[in-house]
Amino acid sequence: MFDPKKLMDTAIDQVQKSGSSHGSRGEVDDILYKMSRDLEEVRMKNRELTERLNDLDMQFNHLKNLLNRNDRRY
Numbered sequence: 001m002f003d004p005k006k007l008m009d010t011a012i013d014q015v016q017k018s019g020s021s022h023g024s025r026g027e028v029d030d031i032l033y034k035m036s037r038d039l040e041e042v043r044m045k046n047r048e049l050t051e052r053l054n055d056l057d058m059q060f061n062h063l064k065n066l067l068n069r070n071d072r073r074y
Helices: 004-020 025-073
Strands: none
Touching (some): 004 025
């Protein structure tokens, strides 16, 4: 399952490890690359969830309008 907190915790752990061991520039670049890739994944998931939420909101409003229309008939 997708877990943004776990992504951030992993990234922070990697940065702390590289800082404490005086990691090379290559290690830092690798961590930054992984973090930016993970951030893009978070953005894509956010977009997907936002689109799904908007779809559900539209469906809910449609059903609510149908119910209101039916209530007025009686």
